[in-house]
Amino acid sequence: MSELINCINNLSAKDIIKSIAKTANGTPFYLQTLGLGGFCATYQTVYDSLTTKPSAAIAAAQNTMVCGLVANGVWAKFDIFYLFAQTTNGAGEALVNWKLPGSFNATAVNAPTFTALSGFTGDGLASYINTNWDPSNNGVNYALNNAMYCVYVRNNIQDDGYVVGTEGGSTSRTILRARNSGDIAQGYINANGAATYVANTEARGLWSMNRSGAIAFEMFQNKTSRGTAVTPAAARSAFDIAVLAWNDTGVMRDWSKHQVSMFAAGADLTVANRSDLVDLVEAYMVSNGKGVIP
Numbered sequence: 267m268s269e270l271i272n273c274i275n276n277l278s279a280k281d282i283i284k285s286i287a288k289t290a291n292g293t294p295f296y297l298q299t300l301g302l303g304g305f306c307a308t309y310q311t312v313y314d315s316l317t318t319k320p321s322a323a324i325a326a327a328q329n330t331m332v333c334g335l336v337a338n339g340v341w342a343k344f345d346i347f348y349l350f351a352q353t354t355n356g357a358g359e360a361l362v363n364w365k366l367p368g369s370f371n372a373t374a375v376n377a378p379t380f381t382a383l384s385g386f387t388g389d390g391l392a393s394y395i396n397t398n399w400d401p402s403n404n405g406v407n408y409a410l411n412n413a414m415y416c417v418y419v420r421n422n423i424q425d426d427g428y429v430v431g432t433e434g435g436s437t438s439r440t441i442l443r444a445r446n447s448g449d450i451a452q453g454y455i456n457a458n459g460a461a462t463y464v465a466n467t468e469a470r471g472l473w474s475m476n477r478s479g480a481i482a483f484e485m486f487q488n489k490t491s492r493g494t495a496v497t498p499a500a501a502r503s504a505f506d507i508a509v510l511a512w513n514d515t516g517v518m519r520d521w522s523k524h525q526v527s528m529f530a531a532g533a534d535l536t537v538a539n540r541s542d543l544v545d546l547v548e549a550y551m552v553s554n555g556k557g558v559i560p
Contacts, residue, residue, distance in 0.1 A: 427522030431512030
């Protein structure tokens with residue numbers, strides 16, 4: 267306490283005025299300076315990378331999400347994490363790789379529609395998002411027999427396009443359909459052969475494909491398992507993962523009309539990891555009136 271009093275006594279008039287003011291994130295300067303407010307270090311790095319900063323309220327919600335993922339051990343499992351549901355994409359803010367801003371930032375190809383705080387919507391014809399990250403050459407946490415990718419879908423439509431897709435030959439297929447024209451969800455991760463196929467009439471939510479071993483993988487919608495497949499892991503694709511399309515050995519196909527709000531990839535998630543991820547991402551979406559998970 268004595269150190270704090272001495273600090274206050276030594277403040278100049280300029281310092282006092284500055285301390286009353288708020289920082290860009292809405293936190294009083296003196297609280298952030300004393301370590302009593304502001305952002306956790308991980309989100310601060312993300313925030314600093316954004317050309318146009320989100321409002322104080324939105325930044326606080328993003329900070330809560332990221333800090334929660336860090337504290338619960340989920341963040342450490344990611345190789346890439348994109349929050350497409352940003353306030354703007356005027357300078358690529360919605361395409362930043364939050365795990366390491368400036369590295370593997372995504373590219374919006376052929377103008378998928380950006381909607382503030384919701385994300386990107388594909389046209390089903392040519393538009394998609396290129397993560398500029400491929401599992402084989404860039405995967406660190408994302409391994410052959412221990413891997414995960416997840417995507418948040420906001421619209422419930424029948425769509426024969428792929429929400430996520432990459433393939434470097436049929437043995438390295440990593441793809442996801444949330445609800446096709448036959449009301450089927452389908453997914454692969456690092457494999458071919460048997461896929462997870464399940465009847466589905468609700469495409470919305472946080473989908474994840476998880477491989478925790480050499481033989482089987484499992485598809486989840488939010489916290490619920492939607493099916494498993496016994497298919498040996500064969501290879502990781504050496505072609506960039508596309509969102510809202512399928513990157514089939516460098517040829518784009520099967521574009522999607524879904525709206526996506528986030529995408530991440532990394533190591534397999536535990537039950538607790540998945541629960542935390544769903545809760546924290548959905549809390550952020552709900553804070554902006556965009557949540558879709560019941």
